[in-house]
Amino acid sequence: MLNMMRLDWLGMRKYRSRLIIAVITACMFGGLFGAWMILPYLVFGMFDASLYCFDAEEKGELNRLYLTLPISRGTLITARYMLSLILQGIGIVAGVVLTLIFSRILYGRTIINEHTFIPNLGTLAVMTCASLLICAYLSLIMHPILHKFGYAKAKIIGYVLPIVGSSLLVVIFIMTANRIEAVGAVTRSAFLWAYGNPVLFSFIILCVTVLFLTASYALSLKVYAKRDF
Amino acid sequence: MGNAIEIRNLCKEYPGFALKDVSFNVPSGLCCGFVGPNGAGKTTTLKAMLGMVHKNGGEIRLLGKADGDVTAKEDIGVMFDQPYFQEDWTPLDIEKGIKPFYRGWDGGQYRKYLTQFGLDPKKKFKDFSRGMKMKLSFAVHLSHGSKLLILDEPTSGLDPVARDEMLDIMREHLVEEDRTILFSTHITSDLERIADMIVYISGGSISFSGDKDELVSRHCVVRGGRLPEEKRRHAIGIREYKDGYECLMETDNIGGLPPDAVTERATIGDVVVYMERRSRYA
Numbered sequence: 001m002l003n004m005m006r007l008d009w010l011g012m013r014k015y016r017s018r019l020i021i022a023v024i025t026a027c028m029f030g031g032l033f034g035a036w037m038i039l040p041y042l043v044f045g046m047f048d049a050s051l052y053c054f055d056a057e058e059k060g061e062l063n064r065l066y067l068t069l070p071i072s073r074g075t076l077i078t079a080r081y082m083l084s085l086i087l088q089g090i091g092i093v094a095g096v097v098l099t100l101i102f103s104r105i106l107y108g109r110t111i112i113n114e115h116t117f118i119p120n121l122g123t124l125a126v127m128t129c130a131s132l133l134i135c136a137y138l139s140l141i142m143h144p145i146l147h148k149f150g151y152a153k154a155k156i157i158g159y160v161l162p163i164v165g166s167s168l169l170v171v172i173f174i175m176t177a178n179r180i181e182a183v184g185a186v187t188r189s190a191f192l193w194a195y196g197n198p199v200l201f202s203f204i205i206l207c208v209t210v211l212f213l214t215a216s217y218a219l220s221l222k223v224y225a226k227r228d229f
Numbered sequence: 230m231g232n233a234i235e236i237r238n239l240c241k242e243y244p245g246f247a248l249k250d251v252s253f254n255v256p257s258g259l260c261c262g263f264v265g266p267n268g269a270g271k272t273t274t275l276k277a278m279l280g281m282v283h284k285n286g287g288e289i290r291l292l293g294k295a296d297g298d299v300t301a302k303e304d305i306g307v308m309f310d311q312p313y314f315q316e317d318w319t320p321l322d323i324e325k326g327i328k329p330f331y332r333g334w335d336g337g338q339y340r341k342y343l344t345q346f347g348l349d350p351k352k353k354f355k356d357f358s359r360g361m362k363m364k365l366s367f368a369v370h371l372s373h374g375s376k377l378l379i380l381d382e383p384t385s386g387l388d389p390v391a392r393d394e395m396l397d398i399m400r401e402h403l404v405e406e407d408r409t410i411l412f413s414t415h416i417t418s419d420l421e422r423i424a425d426m427i428v429y430i431s432g433g434s435i436s437f438s439g440d441k442d443e444l445v446s447r448h449c450v451v452r453g454g455r456l457p458e459e460k461r462r463h464a465i466g467i468r469e470y471k472d473g474y475e476c477l478m479e480t481d482n483i484g485g486l487p488p489d490a491v492t493e494r495a496t497i498g499d500v501v502v503y504m505e506r507r508s509r510y511a
Contacts, residue, residue, distance in 0.1 A: 003329040010326045011315050060315040067281050069330045070302035228282040 004071055004079035005086075008053045011062055015052035019087075022049060027098060035102035036119070036127065039095035043131035046091030047138065050084035051159065054151035063150075063229050077147065077220050081139075081213075088135055092128050099124070122198030129205040136212035138162055144219035148227060231293065233257040233377050233409035234278070239287035241277055246433060248273055251287070253428045253438040255411055257376075260403055262424035262441070263413040264497070266505050270433040271413040275381050279307060292377055303331060306370025310382040312362050316355035320348055320365055331373035342368035360391030367398050378402065380412035384419055392416070396423050417498035427497065431508050441497065450499050451478045453490035460486060466506030477503035 022045030030038035057063055066076055103118050119127070145158030177184040194201040234255040241248040248270045255261040265271050276282040278289055280296060294301035314323055320343055328334045343350055346364040348357070357365060363383060370378060378399070384392045396419060402408055411428075414420065420427065420441065427444050429437040437444060448465075452475040456464060464476035477499060483492055495503075 006329065007326045010318070010322060013315070013322075014317050056315065061313045062315065064281070064309060064313040068279055068302065068305070068307035069327075070299050071330065072299050226283065229276065 001075050001079045001082065004066075004069075004076055005083045007066070008057075008079060008083055011056040011060065012049075012052040015049065015056065018052070019046070019049050022046065022091075023094065023098075026095070027102070030098065030102045031106070035099050035106055036123075038099045038102055039092070039124070039127045040131040040134065042095035042098065043088050043091035043128075044134060044138075046087040047084060047135040050080075050087045051142065051146070053080060053083065054146045058151040067229060073224050074221055077217070077224050081143075081217055081220075084135075084139070088132065092131070095131070096124055096128070099127075123195075125202045126194060126198045126205070129202040129209065133205045133209045133212070134166075136209040136216065138166065140212045140216040140219075143216050144223050147220045148223040231257050232290075233259075233292055233407075234261075234411060235288075235290040236274070236278070237288040239274065239277055239289060240285045241273055241282060242285050243273075246270070246273075248277070248433045251430070251433070251435055253435055255409060255426065255428075257407045257409050258403075259425040260399065260410040260412070260423050261426045261428060262417075262420035262497070263411055263428050263430070264415075264417065264420065264501055265413075265430035265436075266501075267415075269430045271430055272381055274430065275379055275411075275413060278379065279305075303333065304374070304376040306373070306375030306378045308363070308366045308370065308378070308380045308383050310385055311359070312354075312366035312369075314354045314365075316353065318354045319352060320350045320354075320368070323354070323365070323369060327369055327373075333374040335372050335374065339368060339372035342371060360387050360394070363387065363391070363395060364398070367395070371398075371402060376407060376409065378408075378410045378412070380410065382414055383412060384414060384416055392419065399423055417496065417501055420497045424497075429501065429504070431505060436504060436508075437500075444500055445495055445497060447479055447481075448477050448495040448500050448503075449480050449483060449492045450495050450503075451476055451483065451486065451490055451492050453487060455487070456490075457485075457487060466503030468506070 022042065026038045026042040026045060029041050057066075067073070099119055107118055141162045142158050145154045148154070149158065151159070177187045232254045234253075236254070237252050239248055239251040246268070251270070251274055263271055263274070273282060277284045278291060278296075279302075280299075284296075289296040291301045292304055318326070324336065324339055328336065340350070342348075343365075346361070346368060348361060348365055348368065354362065354365070380399075384395050387395065399410055399412070400423060403410060424441050426439060427437065427441050428435060429444075451464070452473065454473045456467070456474050456476070460478075460482070461467070463478050463482035464474075465478060467474055467476035477495060478492075483490075486492070
């Protein structure tokens, strides 16, 4: 599996510079809108970067190479998920460090739409788990489709639509919460509860994350095992 | 001598095309040419052997191991009509990426091949010519001690010099005992030069599987002015002109031909062309 991860990483070499772009963009967002944005954005950026292996594989028709190597299709999928999780892990570490640095620098200053904050262990844990949950949710709707059809065929339904659609859902939810008092009240109380119970909230999110990831992995294994090349 | 490749009743169905009970063996130590027209099922068969497509039925054993046993691939080298490496990889990158998968990888041998084939280890894959890319692919597969090479049209699109070099590489590979090659090709002259046996596939079924010399010595090309009616049923893929005909015929059936008939030894190319003509215009 490690060999396959290395090969996937080697395959996406020309995309690696985009990891730096993800870090820079996260810092820009943090500076403009608040340090709290850095961690989720960076974790998402790393998850997004892990999807470059699909593009790389398609362009070099690397599937044909991979399937002639002495590894099973299951190993290939496992390696791909591990690589994605490792990149997300790097995103978490870098995100926490940058969040702490930015919140210290920006604390007390007015930025575009709010004052920044000094995070504590609880909020960092919640943000980390929430970031992982977003990635796991996206993994659930992206990975199986990309594994089934490949990046070229499934770019729209397996990559663009999930990201745009999910963003739209969030916007719709925020608008609904702002306009409909009852929804707003429930949302606020949910946030307050999460703020008051960070450990329990993180644990719940983590459980859902694991559930999503397991489902995504199982589906990917199933569809990739049946795919003809 | 055991079989490096054993295929029994392989079936694979696609809309509009099917492999039907494909069965053949390739004994270890031989070079087998896998021939047939476009769309006959050569690549599908090779892909099924490698687990790249799922078969609907049948059994495949490579180097004595059942299909699904990925360890067999440790000893198998595969080349398609073009090598599949990332464009920005150099031969050194390729070694870095591929080497860990093979216990038998010989780095010294790889570098020796790079030198022998005139491949710059630091040049990007995309900057190599097609012939060089194929040589690089050979270097990779020969360096992990492949006992079985499965090649899908390795010489297509190459100039005669590059093709000759490819055949030399294959010939050298076969010098060691128990090395086997299965290669599909349209270029039948390559088969004349290197193949020991031929598997001929047409319309998803195997039409012939056996010794190359047996295939060519069993047939001859017949040309003449007019083919007697009683001989027509023996004619394979007959082509008729205003002033004559030509066809393929089994040597056992050439007795009794008119005196103006000329027979000449068939090549593999002749056999393939006439047999295909018969199946299409029957």
